[in-house]
Amino acid sequence: MIIKTLTGEEYNIAFDELYIKPFYEGDKVSKYAICNNERNTEVVLADYSNLTVAKHMLHLMATFLDSSLPVAIRKEIDLCEDMWVSATYRLEKARRIKGEMVEC
Numbered sequence: 001m002i003i004k005t006l007t008g009e010e011y012n013i014a015f016d017e018l019y020i021k022p023f024y025e026g027d028k029v030s031k032y033a034i035c036n037n038e039r040n041t042e043v044v045l046a047d048y049s050n051l052t053v054a055k056h057m058l059h060l061m062a063t064f065l066d067s068s069l070p071v072a073i074r075k076e077i078d079l080c081e082d083m084w085v086s087a088t089y090r091l092e093k094a095r096r097i098k099g100e101m102v103e104c
Helices: 051-062 076-103
Strands: 002-004 010-012 019-025 028-038 041-048
Touching (some): 019 051, 041 051
Antiparallel strands (some): 002 010, 019 028
């Protein structure tokens, strides 16, 4: 899979080799990075302030496993908006189903 970072760099990486690594400042996690080891050198592809956001980016990458197009790393705000839209859709769907169940 070809991954294009926010800075425009491209890496050819197997999805199975990606991992999320926490970075600490003192005792607290300051950010979560999506990383890969390339020739025994750790490459940080993206970093996010929240673990859920980093996992969502990995999930989006997984949907493009069979694609020949490069996967573009998305900004944190874009990922948060995407998760918000998905959650809103699921909530509306649940309300609709609940309404149908009450009518029965």
